[in-house]
Amino acid sequence: MTETLNFDVTTVTESRIHQFDPNNITFGSLFTDHMLVADYIDGQWQTPKILPFGDISYNPALASLHYGQAIFEGMKAFKNDDDEVLMFRPQDNWQRFNISAERMCMAQVPEEIFIGGLEELLRLDAAWVPKGEDNSLYLRPFMISSDVYLGVRPSQNYRFMIIMSPAGQYYSTPPKVKVETEFIRAAPGGVGYAKCAGNYASSLYPAKLAQEQGYTQLLWTDAIEHKYFEESGTMNVMFVIDGKLVTPAVSSTILKGVTRDSLIKLAQSMGIEVEERRVSVEEVISGISNGTVTEVFGAGTAVVVSPFAAIGYEGEDYVLPAITEQSLSSKLKKALNDVRTGKVEDTFGWVWKVNA
Structure with a gap:
């Protein structure tokens, strides 16, 4: 449990949960009844407010609109068989959020506001947490600079918020991805390891070009030589090579994914050899052709575990073997879901039960 903090709570007069169809x-696209708002003003966090979900107003000179000081996290909550609400690794997301905040010169968010706020919201909106194998409640903490000032400097005031949205399966079919060798996502010394809004904005144009060519997502390569894989769209990327789980080592250009870390630890607990190292495009493309690379998949909060159908490189598509229940990605996804939904004992200390 986090330190107790008083929240100023205003509840809805009527829930919108009748708009929610857990089968569709x-x-x-749909958000729960309540949201959290906490303002950092003159060096102090004000009393956090929980309000009915709705629009917020802003001044046209709001600093975040002009200079991009904006960060966020992606997390999930689940229900177990006893209808208890479970958060997955919230402290890891809180710690990463503050790493992003430090890189973007933003205020640090205390645990009692970040995790305490999540707990308060989940108690209020517990009915919105869907059951089902691929279903969850997606949690989006984020923070923006809130100075009203046109000048390039770190903001002195910030607004932290949490909104929540029911989530199902992210991809209905395995994505087809393209190796990106012209544009870059991140460069050494930049903000690639931070979960800041600008990282995603800069990826939209190259992703659009790839989608026009029939691809779902990009496989980003390094900014210097375009020889080594880094991430894939909104996901870390993992490979099964000669039966080993192989993934690029985290660096200043690669986000330290919570799902990525969870899959690594689960694989190790299953006796699977794991390698965190540089993974070259040549190694993977030749490995698909000669059979040493049997699986390539994305790992992230939204997509969970998402096997790729094919990889496009230099005008040719390299088709990957079909995924079965015996595939490592299938086994890891099941193991992860079993822990997150309380079906098996949590030996890692990842699951955070929200008291009713």
Whole structure:
């Protein structure tokens, strides 16, 4: 449990949960009844407020609109068989959020506001947490600079918020991805390891070009030589090579994914050899052709575990073997879901139960 903090709570007069169909979920399109708002003003966090979900007003000179000081996290909550609400690794997301905040010259968010706020919201909106193998409640903590000032300097005031949205399966079919060798996502010394809004904005144009060519996502390569894999769209990327789980080592250009870390630890607990190292495009493309690379998949909060159908490189598509229940990605996804939903004992200390 986090330190107790008083929240200023205003509840809805009527829930909108009748709008929610757990059998027909579109990611990021419907939001729960309540949201959290906490303002950092003159060096102090003000009393956090929980309000009915709705629009917020802003001044046209709001610093975040002009200079991009904005960060966020992606997390999930689940229900176990006893209808208890479980958060998955919230402290890891809180710590990473503050790493992003430091890189973007933003205020640090205390645990009692970040995790305490999540707990308060989940108690209020517990009915919105869907059951089902691929279903969850997606949690989006984020922070923006809130100075009203046109000048290039770190903001002195910030607004932290949390909104929540029911989520189902992210991809209905395995994505087809393209190796990106012209544009870059991140360069050494930059903000690639931070979960800041600008990282995603800069990826939109090259992703659009790839989608026009029939691909779902990009496989980003290094900024210097375009020889080594880094990430894939909104996911870390993992490979099964000669039966080993192989993934690029985290660096200043690669986000330290919570799902990525969870899969590594689960694989090790299953006796699977794991390598965190540089992974070259040549190694993977030749490995698909000669059979040493049997699986390539994305790992992230939204997509969970998402096997790729094919990889496009230099005008040719390299088709990957079909995924079965015996595939490592299938086994890891099941193991992860079993822990997150309380079906097996949590020996890692990852699951955070929200008291009713």
